[in-house]
Amino acid sequence: HIFILHNGEVLEFKNGVASKSPTKIPVGDILVDGSLTGLIDETVIKERENLAEEGAVIITANINSEKRKIIGTPVVTSKGFVSKQPIEEWLDLVREIFQRTFQSHANRPRFDLETLKKAVQEDVRQLAYRQMKKNPIIIVLLIETKDK
Known part of the structure; x- marks a missing residue:
């Protein structure tokens, strides 16, 4: 079986059976920096915006x-x-x-x-x-x- 989920949707497994949960998790965008995991400093975001522009x-x-x-x-x-x-x-x-x-x-x-x-x-x-x-x-x- 293949389940296609959107950001925030939850897939539950009970007794070896997968099902889509009605529960949703609040999520936001996370930028990934090669040296960091998690949230990125505002300076890095400004540098990326400057680089793009x-x-x-x-x-x-x-x-x-x-x-x-x-x-x-x-x-x-x-x-x-x-x-x-x-x-x-x-x-x-x-x-x-x-x-x-x-x-x-x-x-x-x-x-x-x-x-x-x-x-x-x-x-x-x-x-x-x-x-x-x-x-x-x-x-x-x-x-x-x-x-x-």
């Missing part, structure tokens, strides 16, 4: 902070929004901003990766707002690498 930009770069240089080419990915210009051009602009911001921080007496991340986030956020009137979530991943 504004999109995300992820910038990944290998950095040698001792030599204060970028190893290879930064990888830029965008999700959830459309640029007025071709997306590759927009991603190239983000790469240029990353490289300019990196160079300005590399020339400072104190080189700090956390400060660099925040500056890149702000510079890319300003670009996205100027060009698309969007405020995407911006994730900057800096991977410490020792080059040869």
Whole structure:
């Protein structure tokens, strides 16, 4: 036998026989977060709403902070929004901003990766707002690498 139930309906088993109960359980929607079970913090809900409405930009770069240089080419990915210009051009602009911001921080007496991340986030956020009137979530991943 197959029973199709709606949210809140109860299936009872008595003496090996299943039957639909007249009892209903009050239920609501639950969002599932990979790291949590049960209710989700309001911050997570706001982040998801922002992600759905504004999109995300992820910038990944290998950095040698001792030599204060970028190893290879930064990888830029965008999700959830459309640029007025071709997306590759927009991603190239983000790469240029990353490289300019990196160079300005590399020339400072104190080189700090956390400060660099925040500056890149702000510079890319300003670009996205100027060009698309969007405020995407911006994730900057800096991977410490020792080059040869």
